[in-house]
Amino acid sequence: MVNQLREFLRLESAGGVLLIIAMLMAMIVVNTDLWPWYKALLAIPLEIRIGDFEIAKPLLLWINDGLMAIFFFLIGLEVKREVLEGELSDPAQVMLPAVAAVGGVIVPALVFTWFNYGDPSAMKGWAIPTATDIAFALGILSLLGKRVPPSLKLFLLTLAIIDDLVAILIIAIFYSVNISKLSLFVAGVSYIILVMQNWRGVMRLTSYLVFGLIMWAAVLKSGVHATIAGVLLAFTIPLKHPEGEKYSPLRNLEHDLHPTVAFIILPLFAFANTGIPLDGINFETLLSPEPFGIAMGLFVGKQLGVFGFTWAAVKAGVAKLPAGVGWMEIYGLSVLTGIGFTMSLFISSLAFEEGYTNLNADRLGILSGSMASAVVGYMILSYALRNKSQPDEVSTDRA
Secondary structure, eight states: OHHHHHHHHHHHHHHHHHHHHHHHHHHHHHTSTTHHHHHHHHTOEEEEEETTEEEEEEHHHIIIIIIHHHHHHHHHHHHHHHHHHSGGGOHHHHHHHHHHHHHHHHHHHHHHHHHHTTOTTGGGGTTGGGOOOHHHHHHHHHTTGGGSOHHHHHHHHHHHHHHHHHHHHHHHHHSOOSOOHHHHHHHHHHHHHHHHHHHTTOOOHHHHHHHHHHHHHHHHHHTSOTHHHHHHHHHHSOOOOTTOGGGOHHHHHHHHHHHHIIIIIHHHHHHHHOOOOOTTOOHHHHTSHHHHHHHHIIIIIHHHHHHHHHHHHHHTTSOOOOTTOOHHHHHHHHHHTTOOHHHHHHHHHHHSOTTOTTHHHHHHHHHHHHHHHHHHHHHHHHHHTTTOOOOSSOOSOOO
16 A cells, blocks of 8 residues: 555656646747647547547547546546545545635635626636646655655645545536537436446456446537546446455556556646747736636635635644644645646636637636745745655555
């Protein structure tokens, strides 16, 4: 279990570095003579056709609707494992990060609303600053080395998992449009088959992936965002195998997918969605209500929500601080949760169509709020942990 946690943290941290590189590459390409090539690449039409059934989308949407479904599939696998035998299986262990995650959703949304109330178009983006990018946050923590207590890392991991669950619910409820009952029926039948396979003890992953692909296509056509299919499929993958943990379909699939998601899918998503033309964008643009509300929601709203709700839960006796962690460390971590980046960009792509007037300004707001949270969070944690050193071995399990 210790080795699994160490491997998870290593992949997430390295993935965070790749995300930064992908973002910088996109910014360079878009603001040079390569911009037409970048735009043409993402507009390449790709389609799958079987008889009268077709899925035709530009490359950008295949990345956002297709590859990101794999990302959410991995999240679903992690959530299921954590619920059954990990950090989310112990109510006492999960209480504090759950309360913190709720605060980290409510307060940023309120901050954004404060700046944009009365503008129906802008209010479509209320959920943009509510998400936390676990790869980036862990990447910043990794810069502090052995000074970071394992319990603080686990607090962040658990908070981020719950944060992802809330993001999934937000996407399903608020960003689903033009619902097709026939497509939902097909998706429902596919999911019932998947659940029955799990109930009957089917261990062949091929069978799950075939019906999962059918469900994904049906959900894509239904008007509900296709990434939801990835989460639903993950919940049906068996965790336990009759021959032991070594043969667990869920564990093996999670292990195999993690490098692909961290090193290919998320950097590719970042490259495709962070290309912001700076021509015509200035400091005044960033201070307009929409991007400023996003930036303040991430940088101010997140830290107030996470820290404030954590403080209230501990003072009320509902939960206790993680072992070996003080209030300064919790505050620094609360600031780090304002790194929205990947998830915020994803929700932004759902809230506003490509070509939306303020889309580039909103993305700049996401990057500004995320970078401010990263820098300030690192400085606070570096100060709080300056005299601490942790042992080489991680002593806390993460199943």
